[in-house]
Amino acid sequence: MIAYLELPEHTKFYEIRQLANILTTISGRLGTRGRATVKQFTDEKTTLAQFEKIRQKKIKEGYQLRDFPFPFFGAGYGRYFEWAEILVRFVTQPTYEQIEKIIQLAPAPIKPTKEDISGRILHAASEQFVNLYIQATYEGSPFKIEDITPGETIPYTDKTDLYSATPRALDAFEQDIERWLLEVHQFCPIEFVFRREDWEAGGTNLSAWHRISLESIPELLKQWEQDPDTYTQSDKEKNLFKHAVSGIFNFGDVEPDTPSERFIDHIFPDVKLKWLFANDNLSKAIAYYQQHKENEGILKACKEVLENLIEEKNYAKVNQLTEQVLDTIMEDYHFITSKVGKILYAALKVNNQELIDHLIQRLSNQESAQLSPGFHTFSGDCISCDVMNNIGGFAFTLHASNYIEAQRMYEIALDIQPPQPCTKRLEMFCNALWVLQNDNTGLPVNYELNEKFLAKCLPYGPQNPAIFFNAACLYVEMNELDKATECVQQAIDHQYNNIKSMKDQIQTLSMFAEFRAYPPLKAILKI
Structure with a gap:
């Protein structure tokens, strides 16, 4: 229970909060956080009696009970970095x-348009650099807003940066927001208002209105669950509603399993999915994914779950989740393909060769249509080529830390069989040959692995002639100078765009000492 009182002529406030047998009083000047005193009583009945005693005493002293006609989550003295927004x-x-x-009545810095109202929800938001507009609106500026360019300083104080507003202007903006909402409520009743805290600017000095609003969450939730409008909103209105309710739940520490199943399934399926994953209900999580897979938020949530596990280096759980997905979902697992490089790396880290083989088999010979109706690959190539490049891209990130792991990841990528040759993003085939070279990595020449990679990569040389030069380097290290010479010729024939650099390296680098004296090569390069 909360009672909030103000002494307007002295700009003071007094707040009384009761929770079980704890009584908290907060007092101070309006616009400040005030000072708090906490007392504990023997039982709740005594606490409530003391609550009422203090309330009556303050009323006799001239304090007035403040009425808050609707919940305003995030009410208080807000501070802003670049933007301000309010959802009503x-x-x-x-x-x-x-x-x-x-x-017409809205504060100028967040004045909405007709397009900002969707169904029952209004999204009132500012332009970028809202402090500039707040300052110009409430204290004035010698410049027109459109004439001010980033880097200039507005001379309303000596040391105020362009993107700051004075406390007076910010307080005036706050009062204008409350004035507007209260006036609107008179002719168009408000169910709730939500304003997020802008932590980049230091957050909001949350007021009693916010704290009293928190007590309304259970009743509001009950209304939302029973309101037919909740389940018939347009996509735009639903997204705004979800944004607001998510913020309200965050303010009120509402657990994901508190709302009804119907409400969660309709508004927050992604939140429930994350909760199921977090609580190790993998089979239920996968079943829930299948049930709601048309929801974009679900796919995003799956990706975030995987990303978080990978970031935490929880490789065993990544393996467990991947195995569950592959065993359950069959063809519809494209949220895995977007993270397949990291997933396979997780399998590699725990020596899960069975999972690696399973993924290679499942990701081979995959056309777009086979994976999921309406699914489009990133590159425009087939699914198999896309995941090969995903894995190759991850392998490339390992060049700076672990060449052996990079080689292994490229090998996995090359083991995937595309239904037809890849045509896009062929850098992987070039990088795979680069990381095998002793001159680049210092690792021993691996003849067997070299031959395997060369057989997989050389067919893509005509489309990416750099592959021929890297192949030539490998053949030189394998002392197969005829094949190295043939690759140099192929690079020239296919108009490799770094022929001059290739010639310079052959003529100067020590690894090519024997090769550059090889007569067939000298004839080709005319050296």
Whole structure:
């Protein structure tokens, strides 16, 4: 229970909070956090009696009970970095005339347009660098806003940066927001208001209105769960509603399993999915994914779960999740393909060759249509080529830390069989040959692995002639100078765009000492 009182002529406030047998009083000047005193009593009945005693005493002293006619989550003295936004949900959808009036009364820095109202929700947001607009609106500026360029300083104080507003202007903006909302509520009743805290600017000095609003969450949730409008919103309105409710739940520490299953399934399927994963309900999580896979948030949540596990280096759980997905979902597992490089690396780290082989088999010979209806690859190539490049891209990141692991990842990528040759993003085949070279890595020449990689990569040489030069380097290290010479010729024939660099390296690098004296090569390069 909370009671909030103000002494307007002295700009003071007094707040009384009761929770079980704990009584907290907070007092101070308006706009400050005040000072808190906490007392504990023997039982709740005694605490409530003391609560009422203090409330009556303050009323006799001239304090006035402040009425908060609707919940305002995030109410208080806000500070902003670049943007300001407020979400307002009305009890019923505003009429055309009401919308006109709502816009007319709105504070200038966040004045909405008709397009900012979707169903019952208004999204009032500022332009970028909102502090500039706040300052110009409430204290004035000698410049027109459109004439100010980044880097200039507005001379309303000696040391105020362009993107700052004075405390007076910010307080005036806050009062204007509350004035606007209260006036609107008179002709178009408000169900709730939500404003997020901008932590980049230091957050919001949350007021009693916010704290009292938190007590309304259970009743609001009950309303939302029973309201038919909740389940018939347009996509735009639903996304705004989800954004607001998510913030409200965050303010109120509402657990994901608190709302009804119907409400969660409709508004927050992604949150539930993450919760199932976090609680090791993998089979339920996969089943839930299949049930809601058309929801974009679900796919995003799956990717985030995998990404978090990988970032935490929880390789065993990544393996467990991947195995569960492959065993359950069959063809519909494209959220895995976007992280396949990291997933295979996780399998590599725990020596899970069975999973590696399983993924190679499942990801081979995959056309787009086979994976999931309507799914499009990143590169425009087939699925198999896309995942090969994904794995190759991850392998490339290992060049700086572990050449052996990089070689192993390239080998996995090359073991995947595309239904037809890849045509896009062929850098992987060049990089795979580079990382095998003793001159680059210092690792011993691996003849067997070299031959395997060369057989897989050389067919792509005509489309990416750099492959021929890297192949020539490998053949030189294998002392197969005829094949090295043939690769140099192929690079020239296919118009390798770094022929001059290739010639310079052959003529100067020590690894080519024997090769550059080889007569067939000298004839080709005319050296």
